[in-house]
Amino acid sequence: MDPPESPPAPAARPPSAAVSLYEDSPVFDFINSLSPIATPKPLGSAQSVQLFKSSDLVPASSIFTSPQVNPQKEYKPRTRYGYAQLSQGLSPICQRNQIGISSCIELSGSPTIASENCRPSEYATILPSKWPQPIPLGSEILGDANKQDTDGKADHSPDVGHVKLSSTCYDQNGIDQLDSSTSGRNVQENELTKQYNDDLAACSLNHLISRSGTGNAVMSKSDLSLEAQQLSWKLRSDVIFSKLFMPMDQGNLEDSRRKLFDGSTGCYIQSAADDSHVYYAGAAEGVATNHDPKMLPSVIQSQLVSNEYFFDTFKIPSDGMALSDHQCGGMHRRSLFNEKVWTSDLSGQSGSNLHHANICGDNYMKPPRSPVYALPGIGLHLNAVASNASNNKPFTINPPLPPELNSPTTIVSCSETGLCSSEVNTLIHDDHSSQKTMPSVDESCQESYKKKRRKLQNGDGGSCRCCSCKKSKCLKLYCACFAAKVYCSGLCSCQGCLNNHTHEETVSCIRKRTESRNPLAFAPTLTRACDSGSDFGDDSNNTPASARHKRGCNCRKSSCLKKYCECFQSGVGCSMSCRCESCKNSFGKRVLLLATEKMDKGAKAKGTRSKEEKVAFHKQDVVSQSGDLTSTEDLFATPSLEPCRSSILLSSTCSEPPVSTVGCSSQLHNSQSPMKADVLFSPSETCVMEPILVDGSSNIQEVSSSCTTRVKVVSPNKKRVSSLQTGTGLSPIGRSGRKLVLKSIPSFPSLTGDADSEPH
DNA sequence: GAGTTTGAAACT
DNA sequence: CAGTTTCAAACTC
Known part of the structure; x- marks a missing residue:
């Protein structure tokens, strides 16, 4: 051949030698016909692989998860970040060089797979909606790679294509330990559970959530743990968590998630606002599935750390063993069942289930009204988690x-928990026996309760909501207990409380009324998530309103740096839905697009930008410039897909490294670009960002050629500009605020898919 | 521990 | 829907 003269497709072409080997093959021809890039595929040869240019590979890389390539590295702590990591780990490798590819190939064990995956062209065109697909691939690859670790566990994984990471092994170990330690308790729980079996079905969601860790049928068993027990277990769980958390791998998460979603009942979808929240999507399983991957990264990322939170939400033994309550994080959440238990407990230890039926009977038992409808129970869960x-x-x-x-505190609290658990039981007993309705029953008692409560609160507070309502009778959302859809406990110091089983009817009624007034009233908070969860912050159990976070805060004086701010309290960054002023939420800023100067420019251009808007921008800017990590969660803080949270360094000035870079974390140094923007990275490696402009400002620039940026700007009037609201419609949260976000650039469908749905 | 501050919830 | 009031938690002293 004449190299110089040779026609097309030279670049991708493998060495002639390599080609010669395959060119005759029909397969080769076929492949060739499919894509020029594909040609190199003669995977077998390293040379051919090398032919790929890194640039070509980039897109594909996102798809590849190559944990296997460097299993050890991959399974490092980062694994826990989860999902995003998976994709992340993979892409870089493939992306960068042929080595990556080759490794991918090797790992995959199947040239075919590798070739397919590595095909840049494919990925380039791949729709976000399909991004999840990589998972299956990854799962395959990983599965092979990890088989050693997981052994027969592969069987457990759902067919969906769960990714199995070596990290699973870690988990496994931890799980085993945990399991052994908790097995006894499990039995106990099971017994308790029996009592509530009937209710469970309806409340399965809680179940699932709480048990997500178990990821199996087993999960259904453990939910009934007593609050006290949970408390006592907390320590254990923490320990376990600490052990496992790192190991927590995407695979597990994914697994759990999938299991969750695969639930016979339909799919549960996490709310965007709150990672930890799950919504029932009815039959929209596919949707849910899609969401998972996306969500995980964000969650992980932002919450990375909220071990407890995270743990609760996702911890899952690879083997599907029931973690039992430790899973619940004991304290992490007070589940419906827990509530029931409490109730029953009150009425007489294990015996009476008088009330549990009722409890489930009201809102809890309600089947999802709509796909989007948030299960109340979940809210409870998460809230509890958050609070904890x-x-x-x-x-x-x-x-x-x-x-x-964090952990230390937790541990301490756990230790305390031991003490408290008994106390709690006692208190509960007392409380209920005396019916809080009559607060005056025992002043001294109240005092002691207060003290105890404070102890708990300070220590860990575990599951206690411990309200102190005086005028609301604990029948308004002011009441943390009521907001959490739980009855007040003996630890509460409320006065004139009607939030107890003796007033079930009333409570139920009020709940309904409250809900009718505000459908989100009992919606899960964040979480914390990932609930954000997130995530990070500490969600105080004291937070009365569970739905607040979703709606966003409205802080003015606290700068979102105090617990007054629900977002801060929940440990999550403010979201687009927030209308806060001078937001300095250290957990993440809400605005993605920072542009002070840009603002100016915009102002010039438009000359109409409102002062407020400028302020908002400035705020954003300040934040980003301050070097605070911005969690992109904000972008997805909206119900639909908060999942995609990711930390991003926006400005070059950022001194702090991203907390966790799960999905597509990356630093954007957009020195050239006049605008600084928080960028939302999709979990998938493919960083497609849509610039979203508020008010139609059009000066957003794409950060990189390969990446589009989704930028959000605070709306001038501070009305929430939720860009990414759940387009999926999955989100129960209907946002009423004006949505000013404009997509200046048509891009891939947002991960959430909400972008499309957004009004302009 | 009392008083103040804060912002969500409730109300108008 | 906007403004005001109420409320309870968070915070300060």
Whole structure:
């Protein structure tokens, strides 16, 4: 051949030698016909692989998860970040060089797979909706790679294509330990569970969630743990968590998630606002599935640390063994069942289930009204989680919260828990026996309760909501207990409380009324998530309103740096739905697009930008410039896909490294670009970002050629500009705020898919 | 521990 | 829907 003269497709072409080997093959021809790039595929040869240019590979890389390539590295702590990582790990490798590819290939064990995956062209065109697909691939690859670790566990994984990571092994170990330690308790729980079996079905969601860790049928068993027990277990769980958390791998997460979603009942979808929240999507399983991957990264990323939170939400033994309550994080959440237990407990230890039926009977038992409808129970769960988190300050990752505070605190609290658990039981008993309705029953008692409560709160607070309502009778959302859809406990110091089983009817009624008034009233908070969860912050159990976070805060004086701010309290960054002023939420800023100067420019151009808007922008800017990590969660803070949270360094000035870079974390140094933008990275490696402009400002620039940026700007009037609201419609949260986000650039469908749905 | 501050919830 | 009031938690002293 004449190299110089040779026609097309030279670049991708493998060496002639390699080609010669395959060119005759029909397969080769076929492949060739499919894509020029494909040609190199003669995977067998390293040479051919090398032919690929890194640039070509980039797109594909996103798809490839190559944990296997470097299993050890991959399974490092980062694995825990989860999903995003998976994709992340893979892509870089493939992306960068042929080595990556080759490794991918090798790992895959199947040239075919590798070739397919590595095909840049394919990925380039791949729709976001399909991004999840990589998972299956990854799962395959990983599965092979990890088989050693997981052994027969592969069987457990759903057919969906769960990714199995070596990290699973870690989990496994931890699980085993846990399991052994908790097995006894499990039995106990099972017994209790029996009592509530009937109710469980309806409440399965809670179940699933709480048990997500177990990821199996087993999960259904453990939910009934007693609050006290949970408390006592907390320590254990923490320990376990600490052990497992790192190991927590995407595979597990994914697995659990999938299991969750695969639930016979339909699919549960996490709310965007709150990672930890799950919504029932009815039959939209596919949707849910799609969401998972996306969500995980964000969650992980932002919450990375909120071990407890995270743990609760996702911890899953690879083997599907029931983690039992430790899973629940004991304290992490007060589940419906827990509530029931409490109730029953009150009425007489294990015996009476008088009330549990009722409890489930009301809102809890309600089947999802719509696909989007948030299950109340979940809210409860998460809330509890969040609350616990707050006390424990589980979110270690977050800068604001020193790591020391997290686990250590938790542990301490756990130790306390031991003490408290008994107390709790006693208190509960007392409380209920005396019916809080009559607060005056025993003043001294109240005092002691208060003290105890404070102890708990300070220590870990576990599951206690401990309200102190005086005028609301605990029948308004002001009441943390009521907001969490739980009855007040003996630890509460409320007065004139009607939120107890003796007033079930009333409570139920009020709940309904409240819900009718505000469908989100009992919606899960964040979470914390990933609930964000997130995530990081500590969600205080004290937070009365569970739905607040989703709606966003409205802070003015606290700068979102105090617990007054629900977002801060929940350890999550403010989202687009927030209308806060001078937001300095250290967990992440809400605005993605920072542009002070840009603002100016915009102002010039438009000359109409409102002062407020400028302020908002400025705020954003400040934040980003301050070097705070911005969690992109904000972008997805909206119900639909918060999942995609990712930390991003926006400005070059950012001194702090991203907390966790799960999905597509990356630093954007967009020195050239006049605008600084928080970029949302999709979980998938493919960083397609849509610039979203508020008010139609059009000066957003794409950060990189390969990546589009989704930029959000605060709306001038501070009305929430939720860009990414759940387009999927899965989100129960209907946002009423004006949505000013404009997509200046048509891009891939947003991960959430909500972008499309957004009004312009 | 009392008083103040804060922002969500409730109300108008 | 906007403005005001109420409320309870968070915070300060």
